[in-house]
Amino acid sequence: MSVLILGGTREAATLARACANAGVRDCLVSLAGRTAAPQALPLPVRIGGFGGVEGLVRFIRAEGVTGLVDATHPFAARISAHAVQAVAQTGIPALALHRQGWVKQAGDIWLEVADLAAAVTALGIRPRRVFLTIGRQGLPAFAAAPQHHYLVRTIEPVGDALAVPHLAELNARGPFDARAEAELMARAQVDVLVTKHSGGASTYGKVEAARMLGLPVVMIARPATGHMPATQSVDEALAFVAAHGGM
Structure with a gap:
């Protein structure tokens, strides 16, 4: 396993399917475990927390993680903040896959x-x-x-x-x-x-x-979680996974 995908969203599932279709399989999707019957994914999945920033740092080092994609829910503030800190401590490249926010329309x-x-x-x-x-x-x-x-x-x-x-x-x-x-x-x-x-x-x-x-x-409003390079494009996230060891 090279790339860790923090998932639990439709965007993460779409990325997982895109990885599998492209033959990019050396990655792991991590789910928090709050849903009893999560959607089936075509990549290896782990379920459960890491034990805070320190636990995530230990996991990254022990498993040889070479890249991280944060594709969690916009309101999963704790794990996103932990990811920012863990990436800073380990020095691995990271990318946030963000869904686009809603725009207020006339009549709203x-x-x-x-x-x-x-x-x-x-x-x-x-x-x-x-x-x-x-x-x-x-x-x-x-x-x-x-x-x-x-x-x-x-x-x-x-x-x-x-x-x-x-x-x-x-x-x-x-x-x-x-x-x-x-x-x-x-x-x-x-x-x-x-x-x-x-x-x-x-x-x-x-x-x-x-x-x-x-x-x-x-x-x-969405909570603040810290700074990480971000994209709204699954294709860009797929390119990141492929470029950082997920092959």
Whole structure:
């Protein structure tokens, strides 16, 4: 194994398939393990954390990693920050494969906030019907506002992540069509959408649907993770993998 791909996203899966199709196979995809049934990939996969920056540095040195691609979710701030530090300590080349952010369009009603706590505050005191699409990990923050009626969509079951009296749950994986999203939101009488500014096409349908329905969107900003050379092109990421030992 030469190139380590930090994955868990559609972009990482696309890169893995591109590597396999191009005969670039000396690489490993690392997944955090938060999804019980991750998508099958045509490259070797490891699941689980590394144990912080020190653990990632040890892994890089022990496994002879000669290059790293950070293709994690834009909100996987911790592992991305650890990757920046580990790359600095080991001196290996690295590239971030970023998905393109969404651009506000005419008709969008966005309230842009810095984090989950600010999103909770933005909902206000008056009870509202909230479509919450932020992933399972961020749900506990909204227990501070139990007066709202929440429609929560996650890949994994919510379980006890959000203990509120009014909760409806959907378990689904994108992509999601804008028209179907609009029908869902209208049927559930949603007042406001809360989402992370994840970017990409797979989940943009809900943002389009909110625009179609004239609904406000509480848009949580991407966290800062440090600096690493970046691209939005899978082809460029494939070229990086091939150039740094993944053959």
